[in-house]
Structures are given as structure tokens and as C-alpha cells.
Amino acid sequence: MTTPAATPDQGRGAAPRRGRLTVYLGAAPGVGKTFAMLDEAERRRGRGTDVVVGLVETHGRAGTAAKVGDLEVVPRRDVTHRGTTLTELDVGAVLRRAPDVVLVDELAHTNAPGSRHPKRWQDVRDLLDAGIDVVTTVNVQHLASLTDDVEAITGVRQRETVPDQVVRDAEQIQLVDLSPQQLRRRLAHGNVYRPEQVDASLRQYFREGNLTALRELALLWLADRVDDALTRYRADHAIASTWPARERIVVAVTGGEESETLLRRGARIAQRAAGAELLAVHVLPTDGLPSAPPAAIAAQRALVEALDGTFHTVLGEDVPSAVVDFARGVNATMIVVGVSRHSRWRQALLGSSSAEIARLSGAIDVHLVTHERARSGARLPSRLSSLSPARRVAGWVSVVAVPALLTGLFAAVGPRAVSLPTELMLFLAGVVAVALVGGLWPAVAAAVVSFVCLNWFFTPPTGMLTVADPENLLALVVFVVVAAAVASVVDLAARRTVQAYRARAEASTLAALSRSVLSGEDTAQAIVQRLALTFGLDDVRLESRTDDRDWTVVAQAGRSAGGGQHAQTTAVPLDEAHRLVLVGRALPASDRQAVEAFGSQAAIVLEHQRLRRQAAAARELEHAEATRTALLAAVSHDLRTPLTAIRTAVDGLAMPDVELDRDDTDALTATIQESTRRLERLIDNLLDLSRLQTGSVRPVLRPTSLDEVVLVAVEPWLGRLDLDVPEDLPLVRTDGGLLERVVANLVSNAVRHSPGDARVRVAASAAPDDVEVRVVDTGPGVPDDRKESMFQPFQRLDDTGTGLGLGLAVADGLARAVGAAVTAEDTPGGGLTMVVTVPAATAAPAGAVR
Template sequence: MTTPARRGRLTVYLGAAPGVGKTFAMLDEAERRRARGTDVVVGLVETHGRAATAAKTGDLEVVPRRRVAHGGTTLTELDVDAVLERAPQVVLVDELAHTNAPGSRHPKRWQDVRDLLDAGLDVVTTVNVQHLVSLTDDVEAITGVRQRETVPDQVVRDADQIQLVDLSPQQLRRRLAHGNVYRPEQVDASLRQFFREGNLTALRELALLWLADRVDDALTRYRTDNDIASTWPARERIVVAVTGGEESETLLRRGARIAQRAAGAELLAVHVLTTDGLPPAPPAAIAAQRALVESLDGTFHTVVGEDVPSAVVDFARGVNATMVVVGVSRHSRWRQALLGSSSAEIARLSGAIDVHLVTHERARSGAGLPSRLSSLSRTRLVAGWVAAVVVPAAWTAVFAALGRGAVSLPTELMMFLAGVVGVALVGGLWPAVAAAVVSFFCLNWFFTPPTGLLTVADPENLLALVVFVLVAAAVASVVDLAARRTVQAYRSRAEASALAALSRSVLRGEDTADAIVQRLALTFGLDEVRLDERDDPRSPWSAAAHADRGTGAATPAPEDTTTEVLIDDTHRLVLTGRVLPASDRQAVEAFGNQAGIVLEHRRLREQAAAARDLEHAEATRTALLAAVSHDLRTPLTAIRTAVDGLAMPDVELDDEDTAALTTTIQDQALRLERLIDNLLDLSRLQTGSVRPVLRATSLDEVVPPAIEPWLGSLDLDLGEDVPLVRTDGGLLERVVANVVANAVRHSPPGVPVRVAASAGADDVEIRVVDTGPGVPDDRKDSMFQPFQRLGDTGTGLGLGLAVADGLAQAVGATVVAEDTPGGGLTMVVTVPRAGGPR
């Protein structure tokens, strides 16, 4: 089959409810296309016994359906192969969500349609809104009926054309009452149940909203493809700008109320991460606001931008928003007058987007604002202010001692400028500005003619002094900014290193609560860190882990403070020690959030491990019951039959029959004994109750008793120079017996199994060689698992090799499977030599 030049186009008639006329609309389109000369065939149309629908098919060509026998009845389905062979331009396929009969080409009809589209055929199809998989729960809540036949939303969304077929609830109920949808005997029940007016209204709204989403996607693609930057208010989208402050909750709730006024409106919250050096909002506050947005059926978005107003407006335009909700600035009036406000700038940049300004309790309070004040320590600030006075005075004293005229004014200006830069490096911006002002007065008074006066005779000297002050202030500002950015970079690197260390500790398995709090105490130099937990938000807190930097419980100093960091509703960190600056507190909150993720991951991992253990135990129990019910019953049944034969009073047995029955009892009793021994050994291994006694042992004490039941089927070669081994003789005997039993069972009749021993430098190998069917490489790892019969489903529980491997590990030996040259399997039991490495 050649590859089609293009993929077929899909047209979907989407019905708001059954009976609205989807199939009629599809057949109308078929008639229109055929009238234009298009080759149209009916792949499958469901008439549901409606004469009007059958008549609507008219003289359209119908591809015969494929008949499928199922459950004693014959079903008909879309014959995809027949349609492909016919190869029309357009094919009609009704009921896209239909489930095909077993044995069909695909389980679902939408998969059949996909094959037709891939072959280049255009398809016109129908589906009701209640069959969209994303709306299954909503439809069940509305109608009380769970839809079993569904179609993935993306299949319908990817359609080239979607036509909504709709009727008002009253019209649809009248159509139903007139018998145009269901048979008369079904009408009353349908009107009372699924086709209630409320149900139909809700389904109609679901269809409109779902289709609106799809149309909105198409509108977004069109605006992107045509580089349209302006907003088209086709749908209400409310964007709320959140800062992480307490007022953000007020803004979010106001935005949610605005969104609720318009059906289908969306609520979007946006938080801007700035790159201008301002400290970010606390992670805990952002997490709480994210949770609030999601509880209000909105979405939370984070963007990065140098300028907050521009970033908010760019985001709003990108999502085609109709309104931006912002809060009144927290800046004081005088600061707004000097620097402006983000809300006013957003209103200026918004263009056609409405801006809703919301007042709040912190409006114009100036509280909680991020600050650009220097992050230097108090010691450096004090040193900077002292240097702002001492450095100009020192230079003045030096030049005065050198004498007037010894140094030119430009040189003096440069030296004073160097002093200002030094002050900026020590104390930051404002001490440097003060040093520049003091230097200006010193230069003017002592070194600029006329000296001793704050006047300047030469205008060039005045210009030089003014330029000096401006350059000194600019240089000090740049130096201070570089110093602050350096401090922020070091702090960010330290925080990243701390979180990376936590991640590495998790990868190393140190994801316990104790490890987390210990690392937190060491990283931030805290005296004591405690992790509290509770079962639910109403329960009291209890300590889950505790750590301090000493060997015992820390004794807080009087000046220590206690800080609480809430991780989530059921976990919190309690920190005791030094007062944490704002930057460190943000890092601790980030650390706490990471710790919460780690704890949740560990809890889920423990639950998964417990579930796996339970699943393994359940699988073992099920397999054991299934196997035991057969494999224990078989020898018991044989023994019971033989005993009954011997005990029958009215039957006289000759010696040969009596010997045969006696042999059967002995053989089956031995088989039963081995089964029970394996079960007991497996139980002991799984409970860890095997306690080997290791001592120097000769293989002559182990191998002959182990292989005694199969001596007639073995070729034994132990050799006379095999050294002693360090093992538990009884347990090693069980290992050899199980391995030999497995080899004898799988060897061809009349071909002996070879058992040989050879010595190495540090160990002794016992090789059990058979020429049976062997084991594929992909089964060699799993053959030592319990209940693996290796293709032999006749007898045995499949425990022999599992028990052998477990007992071998208990005595320090190994069991490895290798291929026998020429075919078969060789089991190699490796045992340490006595006196060798332990």
C-alpha cells in the first residue's frame, strides 16, 4: 500500500445530547458533497430503528459491514479493510466512541477512523459530548449514569472541523415525546431519567464550554501565526498580579469573584521574579497563594522579568486577558510621587486591557516592602561612616604637610577620589557619598584658591570640584551595587549548595528526618532544630526528629530566638539559635519545602515498598496454595490408593502386585517428604531462621548421602585429592540434593547425570551436568525464584532451586547455571575451601 500524499481531514458533528440530530446533519453534508461531485460512501450509519434516519441515507453507497460472531449472536461492525479497498474521497462513520466487538481490528471505533485518516480518506463522524473522556465524571454527577464508551478529547480536538448540533431542552423533549428518538415504550422512562430538563441544560452548557475551549485554542494559534499582539476579548480572562505579600489573598479573592460573574471565565495568577536585585517573596507565601488560586479553580504562573509592570502586561497580552487585577501600592505617597508605582505603570502599559485597582489594609503603609538598603554588616557600616570622615581628613593632613603647591589640584582630586572608592568598598553607597561631600569641602577650603574660604576663584576649579563629587557618587554607587550583587551571589550559591547537599544526601539514602534536621542545623549554624509532625491540621504537634550542634540537647542562650517554619499542614520546623536575617529565613523556608518533598517522597517510597512486600507475599501465598493443592494431593492420592489396594479384604494380591503397591507408597512418601522439606526450608529462609554451623567438612560426607536416591542415574567423580571445604554439611547436602534432583528430572531417559568435584585456589566446585533441554539465557536469572518450573508443569512445586540457592548463600556458597557443551544445563556449586579466605 502506497503512502498517501496527505492525511485525511476529520469533520466531527458534536451533539449536546442523544437525539439532537447529529446523524441527520452528517447525512445532509454527505448529500451536499455528493452534489458537488465528491465520491462519498457510508461506512457505517446507526439508524437505531428510526425510519426517518434510514430514509435519509437515500441512495448513498453503503459499504457492507463486517459480521462478527460473539456470545452466540452475530454483530456488525465497520469493515475498515473494505472501505480502504473501495478508497472513496469521503466516508461517513457514525458514533465515534463506539466499542467494537471482540476480534475486531481495533477495540474502539475512533481507532478505525484513525486508520482511515492515515490512509488519506476524509471522514465525517458523530459523537455526543457525554462520551468525551474528560467529562465522564461531570456527566455522571449530572445524570447519574456512568458512560462506558468514551473517546479521548484529543481525538476530537484534533479534528479539522467541529460542528455543534444543539437543541433547546424543550425542543428535544418534544422530539422524544413524539417518538422520533426512542420507541414508544421507552419514552416515559427516558423523560423521567436521562432526558430531564435540568440534565439537558447542563449537558448543553458542557458542550458549549468544551467547544469554546477548542475555539479558543484555534484563536490563539491564529493570533500567533499572524503576529497579532493586541488582545481580542473573545473570552473573559482575569489576570491577578500577586507579590507574595498579605494583600495578594485579597486580590485573588476579588479576581475570583469577578471571574464568577461571567460563565466560562478564567482566573490566572501571575508572580514576577525580578532580576533587579530585590529579594524575592518568601517561598512559603508563594506556595500558600498557589494553593489558594488552585482552590479557586484558577492557575498560577511564574514569569521572570527585569521590570514588574512590563512583565505583568506582557503576560496578560500573551494569554489574551481582558482584565488585570492589581493592588494599590504599598509605597507611601511621597515615594510614589518620586518613584511612581507598579499599579500606575501597569495601567499606563495595559492598552486595551482593563485594569482593576483593589485597595487593601496595607495600601500606602510602606510595610513589608523589599529594600535596596545595603546588606553589609553593622561593623562594616560603622567602619564606612568612620572612614567617610577619617579618609578625607587624612588626605588633607598629608597634603598640608607636603606644603602648598607641592601637589597639583588634579592630583589631589584623584587621591581624594581613590579615598571615596575605598570608603565605598568598606561601607557601601551612603558612607561613600558622605565621603565625597566631605572631600569636596576639604578640597575647596584647603587647596582651591582662595584657600580658607568656600569660594572658588577659577571657574575651572569649580567645575573640577563639581565633577569630582558627581564622579565620586557614581563610582561609589557602582561599587556598592557590585558589592551587594557579590553578596547576593555568594548567598545564592550557599543556598544552592545547601539544597544540593540535601539532594545528594537523599541520593545516598540519608533521607530520614534526623538527617534532614541535622544538615539544617549545621548549614545555618543553629543551636537546635526540631521537626514536628501531626496527623491532621487539628491535631497537636509532636516531635519527629531533633538535632543540635552539640552532643546532647542544646541549652538555648538567653538571647536566642525560636523561629517556626511551616512546611505544610502536617509538618513544621522549629529553629532555635541566632536571629535569622530575612535572606537566611527565605533559604530556610526553601530548605523546609525541599525537606517536605523529601519526607513525602520517602513516605510514598515506604508505602510502595510495603505494597510490594504485600504483593509479593500475596503472590507467594496464592502460588503456594495453587501448587500445594495439586502437588501435595498427588502423592497423598497415590499413597491412599496403594494402601486401599493392600487393605482390600476381598482381593487377594500376589507378591508382585504387593511389591508394586509397596514401592508406590515408598516412592510417593519420599516425594512427599521432599516437598515438605522444601516448603519448610523456604519458610526458614524467608523468616531468616537458618543458622548454619560452619566447619571443615569433606565432600565425601556430603555428596554421597545427597545423591543416594538417584545413584542409578548418576556418574559420580569426586576425586581423591579434593580438599576440605568450610560449610555446614547438613545444609550443603540439601543444596546438592535439590540440584541433582532437578538435573535427573530434566535429563533424557537412559542418559546419566554427571556429578564431579574439582579444587581451585580458594574454593571447590561441584558440577552437576545434564544433557536435557537446557534453560534460555533470559530465564537463568529467574530460575532461582520460587515456583519456577522451567517448563515442567507435571510435578514439583518449583521450589528446589530456590531452596538450593538460599541455603547456598547461608553457608557462603554460590549456585550458578551454565550451558552444557552440546546441549543441556550445568549447575556449578562453589564452596569455600577450609582455611581459605573468609
């Protein structure tokens, strides 16, 4: 049985590709997980993969040792502890070998003291971080969460454990299983333990009942892992329909006395299927009407937890829809509801929540449970109106005020001034007005009161609740029916209006959020702020899981830290490494999709950030690789040229059978000197470039005399220069040694590119806030389109092929380090002028150093 691949870790920025972990999970010792791991190694090697054995425990079994075959084995590391030499996985040797795949047996093993890590699973984590795929083995009894269960079954306490999350994070988990009878036969044949251990093992740990229970534990644990993968798949592919891959029983509780009956019945149904889940859902009203007593809800929550279930609270304008939405969201297979507490006639007129749930459930089964309160006539708070409390009060006041006003008006104008049909129409208009203000039930009451007023005051014989003319009776009955129908339509329209406004607001919010995310304008902090404001939450946190499996806050927003006294905390997982934590009021079932949409946008933002980090790292690596390539290509020539000249001159001076005159000796000596200086400049530039790229340049800025810096920098080329550096220039704030290297590189470059014996001019002048040093040559100059790229490393400005093209790159980098700037200008008449702008020293205290 193999679980689907998990989502790879995210948010590692520029880190190398993380290796993939494959785990062979044994239902019990001796089922053959090491054999299965070695089979996997053979298959991978057959496909051309570089596979090595980091550590395989044979336990003296000849078959296992033979199975290793000719696989390359990395030697183990010897560790001496209390006079005993132990062998452990040599993580350093595996990292140096750097295979594609390494086999590491017994993931839960505890390393000997003095090892790299206390536990072998920590060694495996280092290998994965280095980008090496790992195939490993572990038995189900070593999973940390099952330690107590295994001890209860076998009577043996496992001392070596591995955190469940380490195994859950594996890309693939392969269950290795045998029936208890087969495993006991293998044990009896001596294929697992030595003969002297077989009898005791069969009587103790390897009893058939123990093995059956361990096998079930392994299957149930792995089923949870598979269910997580299924949930991610359905979410990634927007699958709303129910997939009954696992029994999930949702019990709809109202907080009433009958809820305990429903919960116990749901628990019994869940117990019939191994691995089934029990979930209780309570819907809170959103219309301001009283909900169930908090004490009752707390008691039912405790009961659910005692029955190994989970309790959930959601908000909902409509109870049946909220229950069904929740059931679909958790991929439930059955909903358990109670028989309505309303009487039969009330159910006939208004329906019941249980019947509506059954109608809406679709493919989800609905289990209807009777109870002592069924059809008892006990009434729950009405949820038919979505109007505000003030409008409902005004509506009930209008029940009396509107008919009384109309009756008084007709009495004042005279009994025969207005006909009965006109009176009926005006009273109907009054009922519609009441419906607009107070909703359905006030309008129905107003219709009844209007009927009584019309009958008593305006229908012959007046002053009596009788009607002489059958047509008048029919008119009054039609009046009541039409009034009730109109009131119902008005109330329904008010409901739909509220829902439409809410849907439009959610759609507008999500559309704006999506636009900002897709355009790259939004951040994780902005998303959590929008989420907190949109849903009125006390606190919203976007958390990320670190390497040590702790959760750290990436972004946080809300009205208060931690929420109020009755705040609820809900965790919404986004992926394996990120989740949203919502603190505040319980969110309605209708908001679940909107919250998931916000979570999806947050995941997109985090993914964009990760990709941007990776892109930036890739650009840096690309630049570094280009630099290395250019360096190797250029150094192979430019380092060898002066070295060859030096070697040739030295060989000429050292020849014993050749007598050189003074001129030849001086020429060879000058060649050695010139080549040595060239080599020194080349090495200096390489070292400076390396220091700049690694950020190890640490300038010390202090007031400095510029004329002293320039004179030292240009000394090797004084015979080719025209200097104009006044001694009365203001002090500059710089690092004298680094600025000297800047000027020297610029002058060297100018001299090399000046034709023949043409002289280079070096001049300095003061400006209000800085001092400029200008190095002017009359060489070929540089085209405008190359003036920006000329400061990049290995950019030669001519086709002579001499020099590495580092001088200007080093000069620009060192100038930036000391707060100066280097720019290029055209020399009037032809050539290039390099301008170094150095900030003037401020009135800092004497001796101040930054």
C-alpha cells in the first residue's frame, strides 16, 4: 500500500533541492521491510540511478547480507563508548560521496554518544537537506504517537521512537505487511531471530493477537496519511462532491436535551467502521435570536470528546444549509439528525430542519433518529426573519397603529363616503406597509386585525362580527389571503436582498484581492489584514512551520491580541508548511469558502515570494558562474603571459654557457620587473574583486588629504602624467588606502589605452559638498552603449586581448565601499574621462572614526 506523494517543502529560498524521503513502514518486526528497501535499490540502479548503501542492518541474517549484493556500501563510522566500539552511519562520508540515493535502515535508531546527532532520523534530515534522496525503514511500533498503544497491546515499552511528522513528510510511504500466521511461520523457520530466541518470541511479543493489533494500527495510521493526501487533492482540484473513501459521521446538535441521544447514536454508527470519524456541528444563529445555553453546549462538547469525536461551531443564516455545507466541506458520508420537536401541524405548514437537510444532502446519507422530545411541540427560537430588532419592534407596533389609523380616517369622512372595495384596497396597502417594516408575522397579524376592523366597522351589519352579504365575506377572506401572500413575498425579498449584498461584498473583496495578488502588489501581511477586517476577527495569524516543526508567525493582524473571553481559535491549513490561525467569533458555514479563498491567495503570495527568492538566488548563481567562467578563461592566458616572460628571463640569466653583456642583462631584468608588476596588479585586482563579492571590505572613513592619496596612487606612472592637484583642497571623508586603489586602477587603465607617448592628465577640484578627481586620456574612448557595462568584471575595452578587464570593476566597487562614485565622460577631441566624486569631510570632532 503506497500513499500519494506529499507536497514538497516550500519557502526554502535559495537552498538546494531537498531530497525525497521514501519510507518502508513495517507492520511488525520481521515482515521484510529491509528486503523491500533493497529491492527498491536494485530497481533504481537498473534505471541508471547512483545508489549507495549508507547503513543496512543484517542482524546476522545471511539472506539479508546476500541481498546487499554488489551495491556500493559507504563504510560506517566507528564510535567508542565505555570501552566498546560501535558502528554508526557516517553522515559526512555520505555527503562527500554525494550519491543520488542512499539506503539508511532503522530510522528510529538511537545513535551512540559522540555521534553527529542523537537520533538517526536527524542524520537522515541532514542528507535530505543536502539534496540526497533517502530510502529508509521503520516499524509501526516506533512511531511516537503509538507508543502507549503498543505498550498496552504487547506489554513492551518502545525506547526508540521517531516523531510521526518525520514519517508523514515522506514523499512516499510503502506499507510492508504479512498476515500473523505467515510472520509466525517465518519466525519458527529461523528467518527472523536466532533459534534460541524463537520460542520466547512466539510466546510473548509475536502472539497472533499482538500481531493482528499491530497490523491494524499500521493500517489505521497509514489511512490517516492517505486521507490527508486525498483532502489536499480534492482541494487542489476544487472537487465539491463527496467521495466516500472514509466514514465520517456528522451529528447536527441543537444544544437541546435530545442532542446527547444523537451523539451516542452517531458514535455507535462510527464504531461499526474501523477508522470512522465522529464530528458534531452546532449552528449558531445570525439573526440575534437566543441560541442554546452555553452550559448545554459545553456539556455536549465534553461528551463528543469523550466519544473520541470533534466538536465544531459554525454560523449560519439557515440551519439546514449550514449543516449540509459543513458536511460537504469535511467529505462526510452520513448526517445524523433528530426528529423535529415541532408538532405535526407545524411541520406540515412550515416544514422541518431534518426534512430540509435530507432534501439538500444529495449523495450524503441522512440518518433520522427519534427521541423523547420528538413532536413534543417544544418551540425553538424562530429564524424566519432576517430583519433588525428595531424594524421588528416597529412592525409589531404598526400591527395596531395602521388599522387604527385607517379606521379612524374612514369614520371621520363618514360611513358612506368610501365604498367597501376601496376600504379593502387601502387596508391591504396598510398590510403591505407593515410587511415592508416588520416582515412576515407582523403583516399576518395586521391582516387579521384589519379583517376584524373591516368586519366590525364597515361590513353590514356593522357593530357585529357577522357578514350579511356572501360577496363581502369572500372579499374579506381574499383580503386576508392576499395580505399574507404579499407579506411573505416582501419578507422573502428582504432575505434575498441581504444575501445578495453579502454575496456581492464577498465577490468584490475576493476580486480585489485576486487582482492585487496577481499583479504582485499584495503581501502576506496585507492578506491577513484584509481577512481580519472582512470577517471582523480579533486576531489572524499566518504561520510557517520551521525545520524543527515549530510554528512561527509570518504575518499577523487583528483588532486585539488573543481575542476576547468567548473567542474561538480555528486553524486553516494551507499546505504542509503554512496555515492560517483565526481567533474571534465563530465563522458561518457560508464563509468557509471565502476563508479558503483568502487562504489560497495567501498561499499564492507565499509561493510568489519563494519563487522570487529562488529567482534572485538563481541570478546570483548565474552571475557567479559567469564570473568563474570568465575568470578561468581569462586567467588561463593573462596569468600565464607574465609568468612565461618571467620564466624566460630567469632562464636566460641563469644559463651557465652563455655570457650576457650588460645591456642584455638589464633588458632581461627589466622584463622580470615589468612582468612582476603586471602580475602583482593582476593578483591585487583579483583579491579586491573577491573581497568585494564576498562583502569582506570594511572601510574606515576619516578626514583625509586628497593630494596625498593621489600622489601615492599615481607614482608608478609619473613620467606619463600631467598632475593638477592643489594642496589647498578641502579634506575628504574616505578610506585613504581604498581610494588610492581606485585612483591607481583608473590611471593604469588610462595610461594603457593612451596612444604612443600621449600624456594622461590627472586633475582635482572642489565643489560645495564634494571633491572631484578627473583622469583624462586621449585614447579611443568608449561608446555610449558600453559606458554602463564597462564597470562589470571581465569587460575588456579593446580587442588587444591583454588584461582581465578587472580594473574598472574593482575601482567602481571600492569607490562605492568608501561612499564615492565613479562615472565616465567623453574627453573633448576624443578619449575617455573618468570622474571620481568623493564627499567632503563634515565638521566632525577631531579623530572621529566611522
